[in-house]
Amino acid sequence: MKIGIRFFGSLCDLTNGKHIFEFDPGINQTIKDCIERLGIPHTEVFFITLNGEFVDFSKIVCDGDFYCVYPECNLPIEDLHFLTPKYSAEPRFVADIHLGKLVKYLRMLGISTEYGIIDDKMIIKRALETQSIILTKDRNMLKESIVTYGYVVRSDSPKIQLREVVFRYNLLKYIKPFTRCMECNGNLIPVMRDKITDEVPKRVQDSFQEFARCSNCGKIYWGGSHYHNMVNFIQEFLNSL
Numbered sequence: 159m160k161i162g163i164r165f166f167g168s169l170c171d172l173t174n175g176k177h178i179f180e181f182d183p184g185i186n187q188t189i190k191d192c193i194e195r196l197g198i199p200h201t202e203v204f205f206i207t208l209n210g211e212f213v214d215f216s217k218i219v220c221d222g223d224f225y226c227v228y229p230e231c232n233l234p235i236e237d238l239h240f241l242t243p244k245y246s247a248e249p250r251f252v253a254d255i256h257l258g259k260l261v262k263y264l265r266m267l268g269i270s271t272e273y274g275i276i277d278d279k280m281i282i283k284r285a286l287e288t289q290s291i292i293l294t295k296d297r298n299m300l301k302e303s304i305v306t307y308g309y310v311v312r313s314d315s316p317k318i319q320l321r322e323v324v325f326r327y328n329l330l331k332y333i334k335p336f337t338r339c340m341e342c343n344g345n346l347i348p349v350m351r352d353k354i355t356d357e358v359p360k361r362v363q364d365s366f367q368e369f370a371r372c373s374n375c376g377k378i379y380w381g382g383s384h385y386h387n388m389v390n391f392i393q394e395f396l397n398s399l
């Protein structure tokens with residue numbers, strides 16, 4: 159028994175650039191099993207065709223089948239054929255524990271990104287509860303059938319990871335720098351200087367006009383040198399897109 163699978167677009171990032179696979183899948187295997195065995199979690203797959211007909215993940219593969227497997231793309235395909243429903247709300251994320259730097263960058267841009275959960279099952283549970291997208295490099299986590307939305311971060315470089323996620327989820331229109339706490343993801347609310355006199359040093363109060371407080375953890379933010387470094391980072395990042 160032999161089947162063929164051809165991967166398109168960004169899916170080939172996950173197969174070291176290889177497009178076509180031909181192999182013996184064994185008996186009674188679903189196309190989902192076959193695709194995931196080649197290293198691509200189902201969350202990355204948007205539709206599959208067999209001889210020009212759409213099939214779903216439960217299709218049992220047969221000798222001689224040749225499948226085409228596609229990522230999300232702009233082809234004029236009816237929604238009913240999508241195996242992963244399009245994410246239509248403002249994207250929010252739950253990030254795996256090894257993506258700390260990417261999390262800081264996303265929060266800096268105002269993109270909601272929860273972080274700090276270590277256990278894979280708890281990450282999945284949290285993502286399902288909050289309708290969030292899981293960001294991870296752990297493909298096995300995204301192969302769990304209950305996961306709907308998830309993205310395998312490709313690069314090891316946090317700056318390139320940021321670029322990947324911004325492009326993948328069209329985040330440009332959602333970028334609102336300095337509206338989210340870098341520590342806990344809470345929303346930052348502007349606060350008058352006379353309301354924070356007990357909380358920041360006198361020299362800071364004398365030097366800065368504008369302050370914001372995290373509505374969740376209470377941390378106070380102001381425009382110090384760290385802030386200027388972040389402004390430069392964001393400027394450079396946006397210019398590089």
Ligand SMILES: [Zn+2]
Nearest residue numbers: 339342372375
């Ligand atoms: Zn906070």
